[in-house]
Amino acid sequence: MKKIDIYTRKLLLIFSLMAILFTVSCDEDLLTEVPKSFLSPENTYTDAAGFDAGLIALYRDGRGFIAPGQPLLVEKEYEVLYGQGVDIGWHINKSPYISDYSSLNSFDGTVLRYWQQCYYMIRDANVIITRAEDEDVAWDSETEKNEIVAQARFFRAFAYRILVWFYGGVPIIREEITAPKLDFVRDTEDDVLAFILEDLEFASQNLTADNPNGAKLSKAAADYLLAETYIATQQWDAALDAADRILDDTQYALMTARFGTYSSEPGDAYWDLFRLGNQDRTSGNTENILAWQAQYNVDGGTGPATGRAWGPFLEKLKTPDNMQAILKDEYLGRPVTFIRITPWVETGMWDDFDNDMRNSEYNVQRHFIINNPASAFYGDTIEQTPGNYVRYMFPYYKKFTHYGAHPQGYDKWGKLYNDWYVFRVAGVYLLKAEAYLGQNDQTNAAAQINVLRTRAHASQVAPADVDIDYILDERCRELLGEEHRRITLRRTGKLVERTILHNPESGTTIQSFNNLLPIPQSEIDANTEAELTQNPGYN
């Protein structure tokens, strides 16, 4: 027998150890995946805290219809919901963003993104609604569960409200979808409205009435939408009941006196409603029912870009000595005109031009004065010319910017940091007016409108003058850029008519079928197992 040398002995020992090590390390569970840096629905929706986190995403989905950095909509598209292409205004380049109806078709990106953003919101709501019923969830109480579900159902209704008025009947999705689904079919408009009412009734019954700062959903928010939807389904009494539930709540009242941060500056009550920091109910604002939230320099605090969209492109104005006439500053920021308001919104809609507070010099900038000290013409008023009127100089509704409060001088992307009203009390009176009108009660309808006109120091409207058009005019005077104008007009059946009447650009291209937007072609293409029928007139 050959003697093994010491080297070999050492090495053999090492190799045996190695061999043992590698055979032992074979593990059955080696291939099991355990995510370590992201949550799954299963380990999230187990108690109220997880569901609350789900709700936070829904608030952000909601704010996504007005503020940048959200799931899908791009900046210029917000105005489609708030008035682009209807009686309010058009996009300066006409064709995009639904301002020229002749080029609107099912390939339109804006049409697609509204669809997607609504359905993403429905997805986020459905996850909560479905999983809340899971037996394993550790609810403290039925109330706790219902309040969370109520918020999710409000948001679902909110999304369906946009869908149904934009596109007509759309697929109703009642539950979380966990496997690819390719056979969506459209439900009828009536079914969708009924579905919205179902959700909102639940929300109204289960949301808390308490509304400390207007940042979160409360019963009043649900009642507001409920009132609107009852009107749409011609349930006038139910609408009035819902509206009165808000007005009867002592938390809510119109702001008729000066308040808030800037109340010592010259101004008026309406102006105070839109100053930076004055939306929060803690500022004394009793009019706010719900506002999308913004906060300067806080992660997740992105605000609306309304200043950039609604204001004239002032930076193009020049002094006679060839200098910049209006400096970009903390007062007006940097508007660039994504929406050019119609002449009707400029002046035509004001039936009491001189007295209406909402048309005061604080609330509407109609004259622009050269504020560049370097110019010899400093302090001169800039003349309106055909050259500057279209885009560079037209009335600027100052609610769209937080005047005098742009933090770093101005933001070139037009970012704002004020909260943006979803619902405020003024709108409740207008809904009531509509409901009374639905019941042919012009007297009461006029009374509701006159509450607002009284606050605005405007002349009272005579009951005989109140018709749906007058209400729509008044809504514009009161809620310009706050109400979802396209929805209001579609709901009242006035979209095409009023667009033709007031919008010199979009009005020449709109046809009756444009009342509805097309169903996005990519959705039709991807839905391979059933047909999503296209709206008439589009192909």
Place this chain on the structure above:
Amino acid sequence: MKKKLLCFERKLYQFLSTKPMKIMKLSLGLLLFTVLQAWAVDSYSQSTELSLDMDNVSIENALKTIEAKSEFFFLYSSKMIDVNQKIDLLAENQLIDAVLDQMLAETDIEYIVKDRQIVLTTQEMINSFESLQPLTITGTITDDTGEPLPGVNILIKGTTTGSISDRDGNYSIDVPSAEAVLVFSYIGYSVNEIAVGNQTSIDVTLQYDAIGLEEVIAVGYGTRRKSDLTGNITRVKTAQTIDLPNTNVLQALKGSVAGLSVGTPDRPGESPSLRIRGMNSISANNTPLIVLDGIIYSGSLNNISVGDVESVDVLKDASAAAVYGSRSANGVLLITTKKGITEKPVFNFNASYGMSNPVSMVPMLNPDQYLQKILDFRESIGLEADPANIHDYLTITESNNLTAGKTLDWMDEIIQPASAQNYNLSVSGRTNKTNYFISGSYNATEGIVENDDFERITARVNFSNKITDWFTVSLKSSFSNRDYSGRAVANTWGLSPYSNYYVDGADSGELEEYPMEDPLYRHPYMYLEIDDYDVRTDLWGVLSSEIKVPFIDGLKWTLNYSLNQRIRNAYSFTDNRIAKTQNGSAYKQIYNNFDWTLDNIFNYYKVFNDVHSVDATFLVSREYQQYSYTGAFATDFFSQILGYNSLQLGVVPSVESNYGDQNQTALMGRLNYVFNNKYAITGTVRRDGFSGFAEGNKYANFYSGAFAWTLSNEAFMQGISWLNLLKLRLSYGENGNQAIGMYQTLARMSTRQYVFGDGGGTSTGVYVSSMANNTLGWETSKVMNLGLDFGIANNLLYGSIDIYNSDTEDLLLERNIPATSGFSYVWSNIGKVNNKGIEVSLNSTPVKSKDFTWNIGVVFDLNRNSIVSLYGADEDGDGIEDDDISNRWFIGEPLGVHYGYDIDGIHQTDDSEIPAGYVPGDFRIVDYDGDGDLTAEDRFILGYNVPNYQFSIVNDFKYKNWSLYVMINSIQGGGNNYYMGNNMYSHNPNQPMSSWTERFSFPYMDYWTPTNPSNTASRINYDAPRPHPYLEDRSFVRIQDVTLSYSLDSKLLNKVNVEGLRLYISGKNLYTFTKWTGFDPENATTVWSYPMMRTFTFGLDLKF
């Protein structure tokens, strides 16, 4: 240390001495041999002088005294020589020889001095050694042109004893007896076996073996002689392209392998795209598997210096790639780095300097065109457009500059010639036991816009050592540091020619932040002020042990353990001048990837009876991959001094982190049998497991088989003298694809932030961002390959032809689904795709003489892929499976179709029928179905973005010391609507940013106006109501690489101890013949991106 070693050796010596005489002698001989080998220099014993004065001391004590006084040490057996004899010793400054002569004069002890080491022995021992003394054979090795061949391997057949020829082709080897047979081998040359007989001088001429049948090729978990291959494996040696200014090894492969497409990077530090045999998978990863020095590599190829790479073996067919089972569906690249070749250390220094300039640039609007553009735009939207009032339409800055007659050419301002430097220094060598290759490289490449720079440092150490006859350890390791720091100068396509470069003109020297006043278009050079740091560090190493298992001849166990750590540090600080609203913004992001792989490979190779060759491999493997990410962000800095290194100075902080890992396991068996060099068969089975798939679908098996028949070795073919090689290969195999990443089967949740109430902080919410798929599993390709290798007329023409047919099933698809479900896509296993193709590779050496050689190589490949099946749905009931329009997947059509509306010129003012939504100047959409309306039904397949065929031609000329390399590369669409690209940006002024034309400039094009009825570019503010591409043929022929090099005369150089010096000049992308009107047809790049570059490089390659 020294004493210990001494003690150990002495013990060993004693141990050996106790053995019977014969064994002892042999062992001692062996010992002497190794010891002498280790101290191969005599200078110490020749220079050390000793002074001693001793009386009547034992020899043993005398020796100890010498050991103490010097570095000498003695080896002897006290059983064989008597060290107790007493001696006298007197020496003054004498060399050791003299001292020992004096000391041992009275004894029968003999000595041998080798440097510091002295062996004491007897005359009898020395005699018996001498009878064992091997024969020494010497000679010179030359190639068939008579040039000496350095580095040829000379091996005594059946042993591991060998030698290597020196730089003049001379060699010397000791053989045990006249019966020995010497095997001379050198890469690229035929092996020569010569029996020693009674010769002592053997001169050898090695024949250049163009086909490389004897070459040893990497086949994955092992190597094999090329002649024994059954699969389709192509070897590319980088030596041929070493003079090209390539920073990425893939560039060196371009045009050299049929079926391998390598893209062209257009920015510094970018990795070219890579694809083998077209596209198999639809949306899963299409990148081939990279195996570096025998182990799967997941790092970037950018980490590897081209100078370090010896060869790349490309496994194309399924049977060859099947050893990598689940990873191999897109082919496999086996990269082998260099090792030592000669005993004498070889230093190699390669330096090059190059300069790049953009080619096929499209100019921007010149000042006059720019002014006209403003008028045209205003006219198009119905505004006043009076040239007399042009000043009213310009910004104040523009107007002032127009008045002053000042214009700027922004392209001129930002495009700069870009330099590239490359340095590579290596040393390599080997001894009988050790092999080493050590290298370092530095590369600095500039972009053609400032700050788009790339810098790289790499280091590599390959080292192996035979610890015993049967046990070898080796370490291959590399380090790389890639620096992508610096935010590149921004695009200037939109800037007005009437801009201000500096505030208030040139004197201020301060950049005008908004040169044309518009605050959305910043000065391109402002981005240089962003403090941007982006450095990626990669550490990689394989430790392997190779054991020849005792008692079973031919069985080998290899254990490979590899580690790869990749770290990317990305930091940035944007000061409050640029990030104005945020008042400064900074982040630190740290990405950390860590992988390891453990392979246990058992290999058995033996040839029985000279005709049966068996090669069996068995593998047990495990892989682990991990990533982790941490990002910290802050904005609103009250102090701008510290930047990203003090994020806490930012008032608004936010953080994020991420982590994931995955595991893979594999078992693989492969058997290769070759009979009489005529028939070869290979069979492979591999079982893979991957954690990323759903429960129950984590494992899959892959099989392959291959057969090769070398007809030219058959007796009946021997008579055909012009036929050197004819080999037929047939293979079938299955490959898998798992490239979907981790956690794709699970529903994932993402986060979103909101605030509640004034003064409220951040609230973090969650939502379900992707859908779960509980059935996700492997994608499998089944590939049949028929190949023919041939060589005729003394290898005047040789090459191979392969045809293949591949079916990929259960494709891993990222499939669009209706967003109505809340998700826009989901990963699924669906469908079947067929790939078939032909690959031809031809080589010839039409001229070969001592002074002039011409080699030419041509590769050609053609691939057709088509979707065979998708979901099996037939909703419309026409008996044919439905297409998936949403995903642009059509039954019977290739992957990569252009689908949509076709255009047919531009609507002109006098056109009678312009559809609603369109006006003159808009592209005319073709009413495909002819129903008079534009509907969704008018969309159809317009063409394909995949090539029809591609080819390249490599010419290599050598004349005396000159050599010229020319490579021509081409991809062709061939008139069948293949290889089309969308070049809309050159045909619509209103792209890429719709509606910006009002304010910004754009690249020149012949756009439509009422007075310029263009048919190729639309009106200035065209916003396509129906999206459509502007397709152009991307076919091209390109003079890809040309290199001229000159090698200095070696005899001259040898005088200054330099072995070789080669100077070269090379050009890349010299000229492209194409109809594509954008930038690079190959990348389908168009204006608004980076132009194609042409590079000239000068370099030198020094060996010493």
